[in-house]
Amino acid sequence: MGLDIFGIIALAQSSSSSNSLGANLLYFIIYILFLGSFVLAFFPGFQQRSQLWFISRDVEQKLSMIENYLKDSKSVSEKLLKDKGIPDPKAFLNRVIERFVIDPVSIEPTDIISRMKLLMRSNENTVREMITRLNPNIDPVSRSQIEISAEVTMALNQIYKIIRHYLLMAKKLNSIMIMYQLQMVAPIYVKLAEAYDKAQKVFLQGIPVGDGLGPLVASRFLMKASHKWTVSQDTIAGIVEFEQRRLIVVKAEGPMATVGTPGEAVQNVIEKEEGKVARIITVDAALKLEGEETGSIAEGMGVAMGDPGPEKIAIERVAVKYNIPIDAVIVKMSMEEAITEMRKEVYEAADKVVDYVKNLILERTKPGDTVVLVGVGNTAGIAQ
Numbered sequence: 278m279g280l281d282i283f284g285i286i287a288l289a290q291s292s293s294s295s296n297s298l299g300a301n302l303l304y305f306i307i308y309i310l311f312l313g314s315f316v317l318a319f320f321p322g323f324q325q326r327s328q329l330w331f332i333s334r335d336v337e338q339k340l341s342m343i344e345n346y347l348k349d350s351k352s353v354s355e356k357l358l359k360d361k362g363i364p365d366p367k368a369f370l371n372r373v374i375e376r377f378v379i380d381p382v383s384i385e386p387t388d389i390i391s392r393m394k395l396l397m398r399s400n401e402n403t404v405r406e407m408i409t410r411l412n413p414n415i416d417p418v419s420r421s422q423i424e425i426s427a428e429v430t431m432a433l434n435q436i437y438k439i440i441r442h443y444l445l446m447a448k449k450l451n452s453i454m455i456m457y458q459l460q461m462v463a464p465i466y467v468k469l470a471e472a473y474d475k476a477q478k479v480f481l482q483g484i485p486v487g488d489g490l491g492p493l494v495a496s497r498f499l500m501k502a503s504h505k506w507t508v509s510q511d512t513i514a515g516i517v518e519f520e521q522r523r524l525i526v527v528k529a530e531g532p533m534a535t536v537g538t539p540g541e542a543v544q545n546v547i548e549k550e551e552g553k554v555a556r557i558i559t560v561d562a563a564l565k566l567e568g569e570e571t572g573s574i575a576e577g578m579g580v581a582m583g584d585p586g587p588e589k590i591a592i593e594r595v596a597v598k599y600n601i602p603i604d605a606v607i608v609k610m611s612m613e614e615a616i617t618e619m620r621k622e623v624y625e626a627a628d629k630v631v632d633y634v635k636n637l638i639l640e641r642t643k644p645g646d647t648v649v650l651v652g653v654g655n656t657a658g659i660a661q
Contacts, residue, residue, distance in 0.1 A: 326451070328453055329447075329448075329451060329453050329456055332453075332456045332457065332459075332460050333444065333447070333448060333456060335460055335463075336440075336444050336456065336459050336460055336463050337444065339440070339463035339464060339466070339467050340437070340440050340441055340444060340463070342467050342470070343433070343436055343437045343440060343466065343467060343470045344437055346433055346470040346471060346473070346474040347430070347433040347434060347436075347437045347470075349474060350426075350429055350430045350433050350473070350474060350477055351370065351430055353426065353477055353478065353481070354366075354370050354423075354426045354427060354429075354430045354477075355367055355370055357422060357423060357426050357481060358370065358423060361412060361415060361419050361422075361423060362411075362412045362414075362415070363408070363411045363412055363423070364411060369407070369411065370427065370430065372407075373404060373407070373427045373431065374427060374430050374431040374434045375434075376400065376404070376431070378396050378397065378400050379396070380393070381393050381396060390586050390587055390590050391587075393585065393586055393587055394586075394587035397585070397587060398510075401424075404424060404427070405420065405424070408420050408423055408424070417533055418483070418532065418533050420533075421533040421534045421535055421657075422480065422481055422483075422534060424534070425477075425480045425481075425534040425657075426477055426480070426481060429473050429474075429476060429477040429480075430477075432473055433470055433473050433474070436466050436469065436470055437470075440459070440463060440466060443455060443459050444456075444459060447459060468613075469612070471613075472612055472613040472616055472617065473616070475613070475616075475617045476616035476617050479616075479617050479618045480534050480657055483532060483534075483657060483658045484618045484619070484657070484658050485618070485619045485657060485658040485659050486615065486616055486617060486618060486619055486655055486657055486658075487562055487610045487614040487615040487616065487617065487618075487619050487620060487623050488562045488615045488616060488654040488655045489562075489619060489654050489655055489656055489657060489658065489659050490560070490561070490562045490608045490610075490619075490623055490626065490627060490630070490654055491528070491559075491560045491561045491562065491581075491651070491652035491653040491654035492528045492529055492531060492652045492653075492654050492655070492656035492659045493619075493624075493627045493652070493659050494560045494627050494630045494631055494634070494652050495526050495527065495528035495560070495650065495651070495652025495661075496528065496531070496652070496659055496660065496661050497627065497628075497631050498515075498517050498519075498524065498526045498631070498650060499513075499515045499517070499526050499528065499661045501517050502515030502516055502517050502526065503516075504516060505661060507530070508527065508542040508545050508546060509537070509538045509541040509542040509545055510537070510538045510541070511529055511530050511533070511535045511536075511537040511538060512527065512528070512529055512530060512537035512538050512539060512541070512542040513527075513528065513529075513530045513661055514526065514527045514542060514546055515661070519635065519638065520635075520638070520639060520644070521644035521645065522638055522642055522644065522645070522646050522647070522648055523645075523646070523647045523648070524638070524647075524648050524650055525546055525550075525554075525647065525648070525649045525650070526650045526651075526652070527539055527542045527543055527546065527649065527650065527651045527652070528651070528652040528656060528661060529652075529654070529655070529656040530656070530661070531656035531657070531658070531659045531660045531661060532656065532657065532658050532659060532660045533656070533657070534655060534656075534657035535655065535656060535657075536653070536654060536655050536656070537656070538588060539582065539588055539592075539651050539653055540582075540584070540587060540588030540589060540590070540591030540592050541588065541591055542651075543557065543591065543592045543595065543649055543651055544591045544592065544594070544595045546649055547595045547596075547599065547601070547649065548595065550647060552595075552598065552599030552601070553599075553647060554599065554601050554647050554648065554649055555601070555641075555642045555643075555646035555647060555648055556601065556602050556603075556604060556638075556641055556642055556646070556648050556649070557592065557596055557601055557602070557603045557604070557648075557649045557651065558603075558604045558605075558606065558634055558637060558638070558648065558649070558650045558651070559579075559580050559581040559582060559592070559603065559604070559605050559606070559651045559653055560581065560605075560606045560607075560608075560630060560634065560650070560651065560652050560653065561581035561582055561583070561605075561606075561607055561608075561652075561653035561654055562607065562608055562609075562610055562615050562623070562654055563575070563581065563607035563608065563609055563610075564609070564610070564611065564612060564615065565609035565610055565611060569609050570609070570622075571609065571610050571611065571614060571620060571622045571623065572608060572609070572610070572620070572622030572623050572625065572626040573608070573609045573626075574606065574607070574608055574609075574626060574629060574630060574633060575606075575607050575609065576604070576605065576606050576607075576633070576637075577604075577605045577607070578602070578603060578604065578605060579603055579605050580592045580593060580603055580605065581605035581606065581607050581653060582653045583653075592651075602641075604637055604641070606630055606633055606634060606637070608623060608626045608627075608630060610623055634650065
């Protein structure tokens with residue numbers, strides 16, 4: 278039997294009363310929250326501390342991403358070391374990635390380049406000796422893979438430690454300004470860490486990278502060279518005849534993952550030629566600006582080389598000594614494209630650069646001249 282009219286009225290009143298009570302409770306909660314936030318807004322330091330907390334959470338997430346890339350890199354390096362017969366891979370890796378090179382004294386700049394060169398070469402040779410001592414029978418390609426893998430892990434380790442340092446300092450000092458700056462740069466370093474993580478796997482597969490553009494161009498010329506020789510550490514040279522010109526081509530020795538010592542190589546070549554060189558042409562990859570097209574070619578003057586100093590200045594000094602003009606041809610790409618597998622646009626640009634260089638030689642030299650062509654970059658996966 279259905280409800281009578283009195284039952285319906287009673288139920289409606291009960292429901293209305295319940296809804297009214299719920300609405301009042303909701304209004305009361307909103308009022309309390311509003312009042313609380315109004316009071317806290319005037320509480321000394323509350324806004325700054327709340328902002329600091331929210332921003333720190335964002336930075337911590339970015340730091341966690343970098344840490345994951347670091348852990349992955351360490352795992353890859355340790356596996357490589359184990360596969361290549363290096364005993365106690367973890368201890369060796371921890372020792373190598375914590376290595377550092379102290380910059381030479383710059384307040385007295387006399388001969389600073391020679392001192393920098395000594396420190397850099399000594400550091401590279403020391404790491405090589407450490408690897409060879411642990412495995413005397415290791416081949417050059419495997420050794421270079423260990424070196425490049427350790428370098429990547431070292432870079433990621435430094436990024437992680439620096440971001441963590443400023444995060445902890447900002448928290449310790451309750452500094453909103455440090456945290457703001459950290460929040461702005463953290464995404465950039467996450468992107469860089471991601472690129473390094475990809476690069477490590479590419480190098481270990483022996484795949485040419487974008488930075489190998491220079492060596493690839495040089496190898497196109499060296500394919501026709503009848504004689505090649507080691508001109509400096511990890512660097513080779515060869516002589517090619519082109520349109521009645523004598524072309525001496527220099528590149529890092531492949532297919533190892535190395536950039537060689539192109540500055541010293543060019544210096545040795547020109548001194549051997551007693552300075553009778555009409556022109557030096559350097560070819561290298563260069564970082565593009567956002568909006569620029571990958572694989573685009575540009576031409577300029579000077580040494581196209583991303584070097585801290587010793588190699589680049591060696592070319593400049595010998596060029597000044599014998600008054601030799603230096604041409605630079607670059608192919609533009611991003612940081613990630615430079616250290617990961619060579620993109621189609623970069624590979625196709627190599628053929629264009631070969632033609633570009635040939636035109637430069639014809640335009641700026643005459644028959645009988647000697648020209649030095651330097652393919653600058655990491656020659657991983659690119660032989661001669």
